[in-house]
Amino acid sequence: MKAIILAFSLIRVPKLFVSLLLWPMIIGVCVALAQALFSSAYFGIVTETPEQFEKRIMATDEHAWLRQLLFGTSALLDPIQLCVWRQSPTGEIPPNDGCRVQTNDVVIRAADPATYDSREMLSFFDGSTPRLHVCRSCTGDIVIKGDGEERTSEVRGLHALGIFILTDAQVNNRIGTHYIRAKADIDAMREIGGTVLLQPEGSPHPINMTQATKIMVLILNTAAITIIALWLSLRGHRKVLEYFSRNGALLPLVAACGKNSFYAALWIITLVRVGLFLLAVVPATIVVYAKAIPAETLQIFVGDGAEFTLWLTGIAASLSCLAIVASLAELKQRHTVVSFLYRYVPLCLCLSGSLVWFVAVFNDGPYSELIQNVIAATPVVGISPILLSPLVSINTTVIALHSVLAGLLVLLLMRLNSQWFAAHLEEI
Amino acid sequence: MSIDTPGEVVLQAEKLRVAYGKNLALTIPAFEVRGRIIAIIGHNGSGKSTMLKTLLELLLPRQGTLHAKWVDDKSETRLVPERHMAFSPENGAVFEDLPVESYVKLWCRIKHRDSNYYKKAGSRIVEQLSVTSLFSKLGRELSKGQRRRVQAAVGFLSNPRLFLFDEPFDGLDIMQSAELAGVMLEESRRMSMIVSSHRMDVVERIADVVVVLRDGQVHTVGAVDEVCAMLCGGSILVSSDIHQRLSLATVVAALKAEFGSCLVNQIGHQVLVTGSEANLDTLARFFHRQQINDIKLDPVRPSLLDAMRYHLNKLN
Structure with missing residues (x-):
């Protein structure tokens, strides 16, 4: 009870509320939601049907904000007017009064305007600019120089928005039809190979390479949310301790509240931080996933609920070990010159484990499977195989063993650390 | 108007050994002292702060015990740090980026579950230590003496049985020292205090018992006159x-x-x-x-x- 009062007393101080809770949570939620939205956009693109693709491309053109900006309308402009300039005794002049250069016109400078083949340019700019001038020396918002086989174009935006004409020409629906055709061709080519399965020599299960990228995005998303939650949790601990010790308030507060209550209050603040973060992120992520991810991919990723929960527990426990070792070992050894190395020790262990595991997966030796399982079951060292488990189908028992061992290691580390804090409170 | 609380605090140590790593900081085979204001004096590194922190259970003894009891005619109560003690550390602990009033409110909320306690029953102490005038200031804007006053005020506001001060007069000028000493004497009618200090002039005025530590051991214990006589003869x-x-x-x-x-x-x-x-x-x-x-x-x-x-x- 005292711990709850202490935790909420601290949180109720506006300054502490902002620095301990609000600000890190805003950052965490923004990062998590940004990556969920990014993933959603990615899945939206990679999984859309040719019809959806065509609709999206055409919709882009229907709501062309660039044309709205330049011409006050989002509709395609009237058919482009070609103005081929000619020489007169007073100099080069447009063919008629309607062909005088105006804002947002495109000018092509050619050595001989009369013989210049403008069909390609007309097609490109049609609908995106009202006039296309072909001349030797006239000027406009967009000036394209050079023709013939060695054409080099110099494009100058003479009024600030003029440059957008080129962008609009590149995305209008005529270009869109090329994209639609290309997409259909690429999809057809992909269909030829069917589902690609990779069968490494040392692995009992094939890897679905067709789904690999999508699954990896989901794995990275989930791992990112876990890592942010851990960051909030560890930073919470460190930040509260550092904040109090920097202000010299740690000892009076601990003395006034008791060590147990004080630590419990730290955990409560941490749990509130992580809880609020998960509360904000998890439902949003689930909604995004449910809307954007194809059922087939989701099935491979989630499997049955129990396996997914086991996997989630495994990576949370193992990443916790990784973070606790990295963060608290550094804090404990901060007076030594090489204290920063502690940050990288778990990372090195993890990389070494991954390397050996990959070698074992691609070599069909007598102990290959045993080595894979031992590494995958070892906390911290086997975090990569566990992370990749939805893709490479790690044995459920191995994941369960990894989760249990990592969980025990987390408990042991926390116990050791709380003892260390109790003994070195005034050194913090 | 404060009401006198009968009784006094008794400090007891038995086979006590406290160490920082391999360095033994405090060794007290057996010791008992009682009083309302107990001063702990000694050279730098003699173990004064270590003794306070051990009593507050911030440091764990390697061996033995050190604890405080409140004893009056009728009963004897073992004092528990979080329930019965307050601590004013050597470096006055006030959050740098918090206004003093928020800091005082925080303590009132923690100790009394009432953030306005300092306006009610605690108003006397806040006024006595002239803390009200500091309410709008941030912790970092306070002088060393002001920080001490604020820390002393929040300690007194906790209504402890035993208030431990580590160098409370450090950084205070003559007037401020006298004011704080006056408040301590006044408050000693309600609670006991242990004061670790180098300011012998003030200690002599307020302490009824003095403990002299030397190299982590209790050298002398007694009333001021006795201690003076024991230390120097005369x-x-x-x-x-x-x-x-x-x-x-x-x-x-x-x-x-x-x-x-x-x-x-x-x-x-x-x-x-x-x-x-x-x-x-x-x-x-x-x-x-x-x-x-x-x-x-x-x-x-x-x-x-x-x-x-x-x-x-x-x-x-």
Whole structure:
């Protein structure tokens, strides 16, 4: 009870509320939601049907904000007017009064305007600019120089928005039809190979390479949310301790509240931080996933609920070990010159484990499977195989063993650390 | 108007050993002291702060126990840090980026579940320590003395049975020290205090029991007079006639040469000699040898400052 009062007393101080809770949570939620939205956009693109693709491309053109900006309308402009300039005794002049250069016109400078083949340019700019001038020396918002086989174009935006004409020409629906055709061709080519399965020599299960990228995005998303939650949790601990010790308030507060209550209050603040973060992120992520991810991919990723929960527990426990070792070992050894190395020790262990595991997966030796399982079951060292488990189908028992061992290691580390804090409170 | 609380605190240690790594900081085989204001004095590194932190259970003894009890005619209560004690550390602990009022409210909320306690029952202490005028200031805008006042105020607001002060007068000027000492004396009617300090002048005024630590061990315990006597034996005030005033400097030099371990201080036209080697007999013989006869020797109570200076001189 005292711990709850202490935790909420601290949180109720506006300054502490902002620095301990609000600000890190805003950052965490923004990062998590940004990556969920990014993933959603990615899945939206990679999984859309040719019809959806065509609709999206055409919709882009229907709501062309660039044309709205330049011409006050989002509709395609009237058919482009070609103005081929000619020489007169007073100099080069447009063919008629309607062909005088105006804002947002495109000018092509050619050595001989009369013989210049403008069909390609007309097609490109049609609908995106009202006039296309072909001349030797006239000027406009967009000036394209050079023709013939060695054409080099110099494009100058003479009024600030003029440059957008080129962008609009590149995305209008005529270009869109090329994209639609290309997409259909690429999809057809992909269909030829069917589902690609990779069968490494040392692995009992094939890897679905067709789904690999999508699954990896989901794995990275989930791992990112876990890592942010851990960051909030560890930073919470460190930040509260550092904040109090920097202000010299740690000892009076601990003395006034008791060590147990004080630590419990730290955990409560941490749990509130992580809880609020998960509360904000998890439902949003689930909604995004449910809307954007194809059922087939989701099935491979989630499997049955129990396996997914086991996997989630495994990576949370193992990443916790990784973070606790990295963060608290550094804090404990901060007076030594090489204290920063502690940050990288778990990372090195993890990389070494991954390397050996990959070698074992691609070599069909007598102990290959045993080595894979031992590494995958070892906390911290086997975090990569566990992370990749939805893709490479790690044995459920191995994941369960990894989760249990990592969980025990987390408990042991926390116990050791709380003892260390109790003994070195005034050194913090 | 405060109501006197009957009773006093009793400190007890048994086979106590406290260490920082391999360095033993405190070794007390057996010890008991009781009082309303207990002062702990000693040289730097003698174990004063360690003793306070051990009592607060911030440091865990390697062996043995140190605890405090509240004893009155009717009962005896073992004091638990989080329930019965308050602590004002050496570096006044006020959050740098919080207004003082928020900090005081935080403590009131923690200790009384009422953030406005300082406006009600606690208003007396806030006014006594002139903390109200600091409410709008941020912690980092406070002087060292102001930080001490704020920390002392939040400690008193906790209504502890035992308030532990680590160097409370450090950074305070004469007036501020006197004010804080006055508040401590006033509050000692309601609670006990343990004061670790180098300010012997203030300690002498407020403490009813003094504990002298030396190299992590209890050297002397007792009332101020007893401790002074134990530390230095006593002081003798040497007075001379007007015609001999000019030779006082010579007398001081001669006394220092003769009683090397004693403190010899010239105070106006008199000389104060503190130390167990300089008693009435030895001084009378000394002046006789120097053929200075019209001298007056008066035994006086040594100040705690002189007693400690003598004690520390001997240590060195």
